[in-house]
Amino acid sequence: MSVIGSTTLVFSEEQAMILDVAREFCRDQSDITAVRAQLESPDGFDPGVWQQMVALGWAGIALPERVGGAGLGMAAVVPVLESMGRALLGGPLMSTALAGQLVLRAAGEEQDELLSAIAAGQPATIAWLDNHDWGSAGIQCELDANGVLQGRKQQVMDAAGAEWFLVVAQQAGEPVLAVLPASAVAADARRDCILIDQTRRAQTIDFTGIAVASTAVLKGPQVAAALRDVRLLGALLVAAESGGSAASCLDTTVDYLKTRKQFGKLIGSYQALKHPCVDILVAVDSTRSFVYHAASLLDDGPLSRDAEIGCRMAKAQATETLKYAGDRAIQFHGGMGFTYECDAQLYVRRAQWAQQQFGDAQHQRKQLAHLLLDA
């Protein structure tokens, strides 16, 4: 078998419709003024916009119809995140979609009430990171024998507005998930993170001492598999979003190169600036191909080997692309690029955030090497 593996790439009519709607929505609701208005706001997003996204059905787009979702699977979330990335639109969609997948995959039908709440637009998030190592296989946070959590979680995405937390913990060495309502997490246990990407929000949370009812603990062998799969789905959603951001970053740079004159010439005519823009375009194109390839391989069951390869390649390609696009955007804007006012900084800051999430490119490639070369 070739190391190139699956080259499936399909795009359904539903996905195409979602992409159209999402593009238009994000363009209308999130022009650059609206993005900048949220940079220093407490929530980081406009609740009115989130309510409209819920009304469009996006909170439950991947969840089954029995809980009020659209039953379209994660492949339908990809075009939405990509469109949000293009418009730098923030909000809890990514964290909520991933939390929904984790519950769905770890609990089956036992948590349909929670899934219904998520599909209805109650934001949820996964408290995942014990430390800075996204590649760690171990879990430090513990659910002790008395059902009390012991441990602290870093950078819990969209935590301030989340109504539900899924805390990744271990009990006697086995992974478990503790489901907590927001009210269980006191204000003094939360610390707002200052993130390099100002379009996002996260908190570091000390869950120590919080008692979890046994009915709110998801356990069993499917929990480990669900964690593994949702980590890959997270990588894919970050990739989709980063791909969208990289494309609009490129557009921003190109627009500037078409209007800025130096030495009597439009600077876009210089090959030293032109050719890197082509490199970025090629990388943006590759990103998009990987992202929709990976989305083509998803279903509600456990992720296949091909799907894992697809998600990892998408992530490895996308965040390197956004880093490069953002980095060159600043440089090519010259002195203007060094200012806060220039939009280039928004992209480069997002790139630095995105590269870490669910494992950076080197991590993904390390895993890919194992999958591709050691078989």
Place this chain on the structure above:
Amino acid sequence: MNAVTDQQKQAFREEVSAWLRANKPADPGFLLPQSFMEVGSEQQLDFLREWQYKVWSAGYLGMAWPEAYGGRGMDPVFQAIADQEMRRQAVPICFNVIGLGWAGPLINDIGSEADKARYLKGILTGEDIWCQGFSEPDHGSDLGNAQTRAVRDGDDYVINGTKIWTTMGNFAKYMILLARTNPQAERKYDGLSFFLSPMDVPGIDARPIRKLTGEYGFTETFFTDARIPADCLMGQEGEGWKIAMKTLQYERGAEAGAAGGLAFVRIVIDDMIDQLRDVRRDDAPVLDDPVVRDQLVQLVMEEKAITLGDRRANIGALSNDYPFSLQLSNKLRFTENTRRMRQFAINLQGADGALYVGDEEARQGGFWQRAYLNSFSATIGGGTSQVQANIIAEHILGLPK
């Protein structure tokens, strides 16, 4: 044309696959070219000509071309299947690529009935070898500046000038020729005309060029008062640039119409990984080296992205942000990936990487060394990667000239 059913496709795939298995030629005992740009000897030429004729006779070349001109008038999907099977079974190339891939589709698209009747069948059978006279010694990538002159004189044009990098120029019967008919034209492009020129008239001298590998495959082609019939002109005088650009679209894969067949033996990354299984670095398998592994994955991703890009280019809703960017960048991405991969393959051979074709201990007879050196023909020919980047920047991103 009725839609081809999956069943018909599958049946055809089995048919062509069986034919190829039965007819794949045995190893001739001499080094075969990996691409049509590497045909350096009569021995290689005779072998490849015989093979192309055999493929055409069996009905697997020019399948979508009109029956009246040697084709079979079938849906192009059948040719695509035949090409896939040829690639899969790694049969030799169909060497007459300038004819099959560029001149032929052009004649099919805009040629006169007389042109079609005269040229197309010979392209398919391999009897009439075609070459291309675009590049000039002083104007490699700047085609619009071509200076070879064509002067109308009665029923002839008189050609003077020099073309370079003429693939198979010493074997060819015809050339697609770009020459200047009007040096006074206001725009340099408007002074150019396009000819389907014979190569066997007095005054044309095709001298083989020795490549960086030490082998042959191209000529420098000198025209000294060479007279060609006036009806060799394609289109009108002054339309040469437009027609040449159309030809390059076939060459760059941005426009369909090629007759099919393999233009080159595709060397994939699996071939490279396989040759490295027994190579050691620092007393351990080279494939266990973390740096090597990281670089290999990046090369795999580059190659996979090209294939996925071809798929995505066929999905309108996913390829309309930068229309035609995938098609237009295909040559750049593919040739640069090929070059990097082959260079890396030598890099990983340890001390063996210093050996070359002819050394009995060279890995695979120096296959990778030779393939790497030859890979520059693709990153330079048909417009260098740097010119490709300019074209993409200007046409896709709209950046100023």
